[in-house]
Amino acid sequence: MNFKVNIIGLGIMGKNVARALSRNDMVTVTAAADFKDENLEEGKTEFGLEKTYKDYKKMVDAEKPDAVFIATPDWAHYEPVMYCLDAGIHTHVEKPLTTDEKEAAGIVRKVKETGLKFQVSYNHRWLAPYNATWNMIREGKIGNCIMGYARKNNPINVPTVMLPWAKQSSPMWFLSGHDIDLMTWWFDDDPVEVKGFGIKRVLKEKYGWDTYDAMQGLVKFSKGGFATFESTWIYPECHPAMPDSFMEVVGEHGHIHLDRKTEAIEMSGSDGFKWPRSLLNYKVFDKWVGAFPSCINSFIDAIAEDWEPYVTAYDGWRSTAVLDAIHRSADTGDTVTVSAPPV
Numbered sequence: 124m125n126f127k128v129n130i131i132g133l134g135i136m137g138k139n140v141a142r143a144l145s146r147n148d149m150v151t152v153t154a155a156a157d158f159k160d161e162n163l164e165e166g167k168t169e170f171g172l173e174k175t176y177k178d179y180k181k182m183v184d185a186e187k188p189d190a191v192f193i194a195t196p197d198w199a200h201y202e203p204v205m206y207c208l209d210a211g212i213h214t215h216v217e218k219p220l221t222t223d224e225k226e227a228a229g230i231v232r233k234v235k236e237t238g239l240k241f242q243v244s245y246n247h248r249w250l251a252p253y254n255a256t257w258n259m260i261r262e263g264k265i266g267n268c269i270m271g272y273a274r275k276n277n278p279i280n281v282p283t284v285m286l287p288w289a290k291q292s293s294p295m296w297f298l299s300g301h302d303i304d305l306m307t308w309w310f311d312d313d314p315v316e317v318k319g320f321g322i323k324r325v326l327k328e329k330y331g332w333d334t335y336d337a338m339q340g341l342v343k344f345s346k347g348g349f350a351t352f353e354s355t356w357i358y359p360e361c362h363p364a365m366p367d368s369f370m371e372v373v374g375e376h377g378h379i380h381l382d383r384k385t386e387a388i389e390m391s392g393s394d395g396f397k398w399p400r401s402l403l404n405y406k407v408f409d410k411w412v413g414a415f416p417s418c419i420n421s422f423i424d425a426i427a428e429d430w431e432p433y434v435t436a437y438d439g440w441r442s443t444a445v446l447d448a449i450h451r452s453a454d455t456g457d458t459v460t461v462s463a464p465p466v
């Protein structure tokens with residue numbers, strides 16, 4: 124068995140997908156599409172891609188891959204997802220599913236209609252402490268979830284240096300999706316009502332960007348539980364965490380805290396004081412390990428062994444519905460009622 128795989132969007136994450144699949148014997152990554160020549164050149168030299176394309180539609184039509192991995196920017200997921208599903212191709216998409224609740228609902232319906240394998244890259248579910256939290260909750264160790272809190276914050280060089288499209292995004296879209304996915308997974312519940320807050324000051328004054336510096340959202344779930352999510356990306360550049368990440372879930376008779384800020388390593392040296400990252404995507408000897416490659420390769424297992432992937436389109440809808448509602452609420456000042464889940 125060998126699946127022909129293509130990648131749409133060969134930037135930071137698209138290349139990580141190619142690396143994660145590089146030791147998977149069930150897969151050959153044959154082609155990638157991207158607007159940027161330098162990314163396509165790297166695809167040929169680093170990953171030995173046979174073909175590269177500027178237009179993903181031409182690639183999909185010509186290559187007829189078994190599966191695609193989409194890693195375009197947040198707001199550019201919907202069109203390639205729908206195109207690939209319409210072409211009968213198993214599809215994996217980077218988080219968030221889309222940046223619009225209605226589009227997300229449309230994808231849920233399309234996946235159901237086609238019966239294709241589909242997964243959203245909410246890879247934190249493969250990080251052992253978060254996965255253990257899910258198991259402990261399912262085993263009844265803290266009772267039913269009633270309250271949650273999650274914070275994810277980055278230093279300002281992430282939006283201003285690392286992310287070329289930050290001004291079209293926000294700290295919530297970029298940082299909180301994983302937290303919202305984990306919380307809805309742990310609560311196993313749909314969001315019903317959202318109140319969001321945000322402030323546009325520092326990035327606006329310094330760079331003229333019309334995006335939020337910091338955001339907070341309070342989400343009520345259908346069974347009465349609630350959770351707060353917050354994120355900022357204007358910590359000073361000297362902050363050693365990328366990101367500063369903390370989560371809490373409170374049950375009827377217990378609690379769980381998850382502190383990922385230091386990633387279990389502290390160092391100081393020529394680069395200053397740091398908590399270097401290694402838990403999500405790290406090359407151990409000859410192989411990429413961590414939550415990200417586990418998630419990517421799990422999707423291939425789901426196709427090969429014919430089971431439902433661990434992060435479904437419906438799960439992706441839940442996070443997008445919350446994120447979309449927090450932004451609408453922050454923009455207008457209103458409390459937003461979340462649309463009924465797609466059926």
Ligand SMILES: NC(=O)c1ccc[n+]([C@@H]2O[C@H](COP(=O)([O-])OP(=O)(O)OC[C@H]3O[C@@H](n4cnc5c(N)ncnc54)[C@H](O)[C@@H]3O)[C@@H](O)[C@H]2O)c1
Binds near residue numbers: 137199218
């Ligand atoms: N799962 C995770 O943990 C995780 C982590 C970081 C980023 N992400 C997500 O991954 C996605 C990509 O982020 P990135 O950091 O790789 O961005 P990036 O800017 O490095 O790469 C995106 C690439 O997509 C290309 N592109 C845009 N539109 C295209 C189109 N229509 N056809 C072909 N190529 C197109 C761009 O030219 C660019 O090279 C985002 O949605 C981001 O939020 C996920």
